[in-house]
Amino acid sequence: MNRILSSKWTKVVLFLLGLAPFGGLVWLAYKQDLTANPIEYITHYTGDWCLRFLMFTLAITPLRMLTNWPAWTKLRRMLGLYAFFYGSLHLLVYFGLDRQFDLSGLWEDIAKRLYITVGMTGWLLMVPLAITSTAGWVRRMGFKRWQKLHKLIYVTAVAGVVHYWWLVKSDIRLPLMYAVILTVLLGWRIAAKIKAKAKAGHAKAPSLA
Numbered sequence: 001m002n003r004i005l006s007s008k009w010t011k012v013v014l015f016l017l018g019l020a021p022f023g024g025l026v027w028l029a030y031k032q033d034l035t036a037n038p039i040e041y042i043t044h045y046t047g048d049w050c051l052r053f054l055m056f057t058l059a060i061t062p063l064r065m066l067t068n069w070p071a072w073t074k075l076r077r078m079l080g081l082y083a084f085f086y087g088s089l090h091l092l093v094y095f096g097l098d099r100q101f102d103l104s105g106l107w108e109d110i111a112k113r114l115y116i117t118v119g120m121t122g123w124l125l126m127v128p129l130a131i132t133s134t135a136g137w138v139r140r141m142g143f144k145r146w147q148k149l150h151k152l153i154y155v156t157a158v159a160g161v162v163h164y165w166w167l168v169k170s171d172i173r174l175p176l177m178y179a180v181i182l183t184v185l186l187g188w189r190i191a192a193k194i195k196a197k198a199k200a201g202h203a204k205a206p207s208l209a
């Protein structure tokens, strides 16, 4: 399985799978089937896919550790970039189609509507992650510093869930589901860290034998 995950074809398949929601959207637009409120439909559609890809990206580390297949890591960059792609489309549709590229209107929204403030923060934090996602940037920054910067994805994911939670009016089932998934994914990391620290502590403790 690790070999399949490492294959370049897996990346090609993942690339096409990641593009499929965008293709679906283009197809619906072509058929003029974007409901009575296309702007709202596209905003929701792209927001949903941004959040899904953030969760897929965060699932990679637990999957790698649970299965012991290091090759999962090779898929993480593409999943993260797809989160950024759908997040950017989401912002572009909102700013371009909903707000008609009115910068002062967008700024007013960011200042006045808390869910937009949080969403914008989440998107802005993804920008340095997307820029520094290449192997060249890992080399330039050094792996430790690069890894530290990329922890920002946790803040983005929390911001994404809070943004969703705050914008829904009554039915909180879906944002709640994402909050539970995110808690499991982040909680799992914390538990793994505590376990690794305890193990290291045991190894350092002087033997009584």
Ligand code: HEM
Binding pocket: 040, 043, 044, 045, 047, 048, 050, 051, 087, 090, 091, 094, 116, 119, 120, 121, 122, 123, 156, 159, 160, 161, 163, 164, 167
């Ligand atoms: C990490 C970044 C972001 C994520 C993960 C995200 C995610 C989402 C999700 C999941 C929804 C609801 C979709 C649904 O109801 O099916 C949504 C809606 C929305 N988002 Fe975002 N979003 C992000 C950033 C932004 C930004 C930067 C803006 C604008 C500046 C924005 C504006 C909106 C608006 C206007 C809605 C629709 C609100 C409504 O219908 O009442 N989002 N977003």
